[in-house]
Amino acid sequence: MNLLPIFLVGLMGSVHCIGMCGGIVGALSSAAPARAxxxxxxxxxxxxxxxxxxxxxxxxxxxxxxxxxxxxxxxxQDLVRVLGYNLGRLSSYTLAGALAGGIAAGLLRGADVLGWMAPAQTVAYVITNLILILLGLYLTQWWSGMSRMEQLGSGLWARLRPHAARLVPVDTPAKAVLLGSLWGWLPCGMVYSALLTALMAGSAWQGALTMLSFGVGTLPVLLVAGMSGARLRQLVARAWVRRSAGVIVLAFGLLGLLRVAEIGGLGIARGWIDVFCVSPVHGG
Structure with missing residues (x-):
């Protein structure tokens, strides 16, 4: 799978991470032991x-x-703690991607036995890019449907929250990594959309790489947010920042649909457009 667009989706989508997880970043910082x-x-x-x-x-x-x-x-100490949080978060994303990709691999093997491989690949490719379009609309705040997906995961987070409380105060790097790994299961529509993309990756390791690339894309902004506090949150809270990021993600999905529609002969260079397209590992 082409991982560049997945990384860029994570980078652009991290403006949503700041809006949703900015308070969590602040809470994690306050969970540090007081310095006497x-x-x-x-x-x-x-x-x-x-x-x-x-x-x-x-x-x-x-x-x-x-x-x-x-x-x-x-x-x-603050830097080590913030790095630990994000290392744990990325570990959870990678594990979830491996599970999603592994499930999809079994489905694809079944489709191959039945002779449905080519149609299944096409459907997976279209679904992947439709997800990017919906994610772009969500980031621009032109559509809020993914917020319902976040509600679906609230039950899982309710079970994990007591375990997170036991790790406070965060006085060791190991606690920071463990708390970050629980943070990775926080209900988030953007993460769920990336997981659906990982589901279309075709194998467990491709699904893991998909979610790892997505997580690494979110890393720069969340690292800076963890160290700088509210200043960055004030910047990304501006409507034009969110909408610009959302439009870029939306463009990735539209380019993918252009590719699958085979209209590259209208002046769009296929080699160029493929660089910015998300496609399943078995896709053509």
């Missing part, structure tokens, strides 16, 4: 810098925040 210190925080240092052309002889004062060993250690 016997010394007060150092006050910002100040230096006087003479302007090139001082006005009336008055120097400019530029505040410089002191960064000492304690601050660097705290930053390192």
């Amino acid at each position: 210190s016997g010394r007060p925080a150092p006050a910002p240092a100040q230096v006087c810098v003479m302007a090139a052309q001082p006005v009336r002889g008055t120097p400019r004062v530029i505040p410089l925040h002191f960064v000492g060993p304690a601050q660097l250690q705290a930053f390192g």
Whole structure:
């Protein structure tokens, strides 16, 4: 399976992750053990810098925040914890993708025995790209149907939530990874749409790679969100950011349908369009 569009879908769709999971990222950060210190925080240092052309002889004062060993250690601990959360999350995505791809592999083998392989591949390809179109509409907020899919997974999360509570405070990297692995099962329409794509991958390992690529696509934004807090959430909350990302994902699905419709002779270079198309591993 071509994994580039799956990665880009995760990257573009991560604006939804911030909207839905931003509060979870904040909660995970607050789940860290409180840092006790016997010394007060150092006050910002100040230096006087003479302007090139001082006005009336008055120097400019530029505040410089002191960064000492304690601050660097705290930053390192936060980074390890955020990396642990996301490592666990990606592990859950990969496991779910392997399960979905494995189920599909059995169905495809049955279709092959019955002589339905080619029609099944075509149907899988069309469904995969229709899912991308629906995901694009969901990200642009032009259609909210995938929110119903999130409600379907709420029962599973209700069972996992007590286990997550036992891991607080997150005072070791192992706890961070375990808590992140539970986070990966949080009901999310975007993740479910990626899982449906993994279902069409044709094998367990292709399904695992599909979900891993999707998860890696979401990684940059969620890593920055975990370290920067509300600033990034304020940016991606803007309507034009979500809609731009949604339109890009929508375009992936439309390109895929163009490919399956075999209208590349209208001036669309097949080699170029194939790079941005999601297709099952057995697809032609």
